[in-house]
Amino acid sequence: MRRWQPFEWIAALRFLLEGRMQSLFIVAGVTVGVGVIVFMSAILTGMTANMMKRILNSQAHIELVPADEIARPLRGGDAVLRLETVQRPTQRIRSIDQWQSIRDRLTREPEVTHVAATVSGSALAVRGSASRSVTVVAVEPETYFPIVDLPGALTEGHARLASDEVVIGTELAKELGVSIGDRLRLTSATGASVNQTITGLFDLGNRGVNLRNVYVALRTGQALLGLIGGATALEVTLTDVYAAEEVARAIQASTGVEADSWITTNAQFFTVMKTQFSTNTSIRVLVALSVAFGIASVLVVSVVQRSKEIGILRAMGAKRGQILRIFLIQGGVLGLVGSLFGSAMGIGSLTIFHALMRNADGSEFFPLVLDWSLPAWAAALATLTGVFAAAAPAVRAARLDPVVAIRG
């Protein structure tokens, strides 16, 4: 007995130690439950972070593009002619009106970190007899590279983007059989064409982008796509990636330009993630419930087994509150100890799983994100769950009539 330990703690811990088997089994149960939660949550967080990194590698948080041109149906025409049957006119490449002033305004917004004007459109990349249709993305390195780290994604060469240079993806290079120093002819739909030297190969971690995008200087792109002085898009990054949706809506409302957040353009990814997270939440709730029922049932049995001892404690002057606390503490301690072992088990198996599971190319299957707030939360919640679960048995113990309990 330690001096600083109050009576209730001493009794609770002794009771748990004495009922060794019961305590051991329930702690094992809590351990498994918490272990599963820690393991699953960490994998989910890691995978999400991975996916997000992949997406945001090659994409800004918000992209501003000219509003769609809308075809106006004839008024008072045939009633059968419904609005949705009106065909949208084919959208030609257009510049954003007044894009310089919009860019300057956005730059001043506190939640905006970078803005870059780009011109993009489709073109045909020709090398000898091989050709591929590509998306030409014309950028100014100094404004665009802080948003998409193209230099950082280069596997070879440089990305200075002089007017006669082009940087292409590794996949496209493979398809066309070209390498650094080779020349590539780009021809747009307007018939204009330029001859560029390949100075860099990039891998942005996304096969589609690696195959499709070719990066040239802004002026080169403007000339090729027939948009001198224009910008087909303004790329924007924010301090808070998750605020993109709201900020996009605000920009759209204030500028009249269409603003798409990365959350909208990757809606499918977010739907999948949401499902995953809600599945994870339901599993957490179910595990918490089974932990609670397990602890409660162990303590109910313990109260019955110890009713004589509880009676004698009451006879020697123990108050109802003291008896109540003895059992609440037991519940909390079972939850806490189980969650500590569970967190250790979860983190341990994560580390092993992380070491064993590899993608085909040997890269990690999911990033190992060990967030220490997760075990801390698990411990806090499991302790609370234990205390709540102990409530019913504890009240029962506190209400025991000592006369009945002692006569037994």
Place this chain on the structure above:
Amino acid sequence: MADDVLALEAVTKSFAVGTPVEVEVLHGIDLTLARGEFVALIGPSGSGKSTLLNLIGLLDRPTAGRIALAGAETTRLDDRDLTRLRGRTIGFVFQYHHLISAFTAEENVMMPLLVDRGFPDATMRARARDLLERFHLGPWAEQGVASLSGGQQQRVAIARALAMDPALVLADEPTGNLDTRSSDVAFDLMREINRERGTTFLIVTHDPRLAARCDRIVEVVDGRLVSDRPNVATNGAL
């Protein structure tokens, strides 16, 4: 009398057996115990001895009548105050020792002190150790109580009852489960403490031999106090 440890006045106790039906088990008991008395409570089985002890020990409330303990009127106290008064003025010894098996002998003896004060300290331990040595249990102080013999366990239980130095010890057939030798040892210890500390004892017993060694014998039959006499054999003697 100011020196009364206990005063019962017209105490009755009924139990509900089936919703409307009540049986009265104790019918108007008057009883006073003075400080330092060593009293046997005898009577046939089912006469109400244990029921009476539970009322005196504040484990149960009387249906009617008044109980004063160490000068304090208990009838109007709430559960909390009853518990506190019980813990500080009464020690219990039962037929079965009811020791708490998760604790050592010494810890069991200090338990009433721990319950009362909330935190363990060295004086409690010393007090428990003294009592155990006194009861020839010193070598077993650190042992779990489950490993002790029946007689040893009951002596630990008596030591526990004395830990708070209570004014009154209530013992319900304390030797009912012991062989003659162990029961004599336990009885002698209670007698010694009574003489030394002036602790009042009220002991329920079926053993005429032990009753004969008490100073006063109270007999209950069918819930009534039928006789209350000093025991000439011990009075004045010793």
